[in-house]
Amino acid sequence: MKSTYTFDQALELYQEMLTVEKNVSEHTLESYSRDIKKLAHYLSNDKITVDTVSLEDLRGFVASLFDHNLSSRSTARIISSCRGFFQFLVLEGQRDDNPAKQLEMPKHQAGLPKILSIEDVNQLIQTAHADLSPEGLRLTALLEILYATGLRVSELISLPFSLFRDAPDMLLIRGKGNKERYVPIGHYALDALHTYLKVRDVFIYGTKTHQYLFPSRGLSGHLTRQRFGQLLKELALKSGLAPEKLSPHVIRHAFATHLLHNGADLISIQKMLGHSDLATTQIYTHVLKDKLIEAVTTFHPLAQYKKKP
Known part of the structure; x- marks a missing residue:
């Protein structure tokens, strides 16, 4: 034909x-x-x-x-x-x-997420908070919201401004496939956001950008994923971390990993991340191997029995 x-x-x-x-x-x-x-x-x-x-x-x-x-x-x-x-x-x-x-699909194994420790994230946040310029306050708000919610970078940079007019403790996120989910947001992120909102007008260009929480002069009207990634790498350098170790997706991984490490269940993490399949979320269990082994050796009945003299 x-x-x-x-x-x-x-x-x-x-x-x-x-x-x-x-x-x-x-x-x-x-x-x-x-x-x-x-x-x-x-x-x-x-x-x-x-x-x-x-x-x-x-x-x-x-x-x-x-x-x-x-x-x-x-x-x-x-x-x-x-x-x-x-x-x-x-x-x-x-x-x-x-x-x-x-066409045959190439075989590949799911790679393990890059890991940021809680100390690494704290160092990033402290360094970000030290910059009181409008750009610094914006980056602090971005980082705090990302680590508090685990949003995809595309979801974060395109957050509508209207979502935050009433100081919500839950965000309604429209993610992949136009699916909606609720994600809680902590008070640290809200505090950083309120501080940023005082200087938000600095980043507004024209009328189109008013609808976004993080406006920009680009065609999309909001901060781009590329620019946010660049800002994170610059922050990593200031924090004494390897720039190649940091990206928005790595912060999302840190959100999930640290929640799991502190006792959150996989189903709750799956819902917050917006994964349609639990198997996608289960990759985070691999980065907690030592903690899982410790749990078995500490609490399993047979392990307790063998410890007895």
């Missing part, structure tokens, strides 16, 4: 479908688009069009990803993006088949 679309035209229509019908997040849309653009660039040298792409072409593309040392997890995501893109073309009547359906 001869397609009437170029890669660029097909991608534009695919993006429109994802936005209107699937209601995917801006970050997810960017990831899908970037993946398909990589494929288009790879195929452009051989003048392959959307309707002539074969399974062998796609296998060559996947092999090129490994040649560039792309991780198996990232490669799997790109394959998934390709499957969705070509299935869209089938539904649009631009192809008879979906060649990406037969």
Whole structure:
């Protein structure tokens, strides 16, 4: 079947479908688009069009990803993006088949989260609190809220300002797949937030940014994930920590790990993190191996029996 679309035209229509019908997040849309653009660039040298792409072409593309040392997890995501893109073309009547359906997914093991100790987090927070400039107060609020709630970075930076008008002790978060969940927020985070709100107007540019808690002059109207990540790495340097050890996601890991370490149950952590599958949350049990072993040797009846002379 001869397609009437170029890669660029097909991608534009695919993006429109994802936005209107699937209601995917801006970050997810960017990831899908970037993946398909990589494929288009790879195929452009051989003048392959959307309707002539074969399974062998796609296998060559996947092999090129490994040649560039792309991780198996990232490669799997790109394959998934390709499957969705070509299935869209089938539904649009631009192809008879979906060649990406037969691509083999690379095997990978879930990596253990990078670990920040409670002392590390305390050092970061103390260093952040020492900066009383508007930028420092904003970073303190971001850090305190992130560590208090375990939000995804995309959820944190796009928090609506209206959510905090009544000093809530619970936040209604709209996360992945537009699913809603309630997350408690502690008084330390609220105190940092109230201090930041006194200087928030410094970051407001135009009318669009008024709706966000952390406004910015960028196209999105709020602070970007990239800028927040950069600010955290700068904070790590000031705190005497390795910058490569710190990212918004690492703080989210610290939130979950420290809760589990102090006795919180996995189900509660799962709900706060917004994980749809408990298996995703269970990865945090691996970083508490020593504590689990200690619990068994201390409290198991047989362990107690063997201790007796």
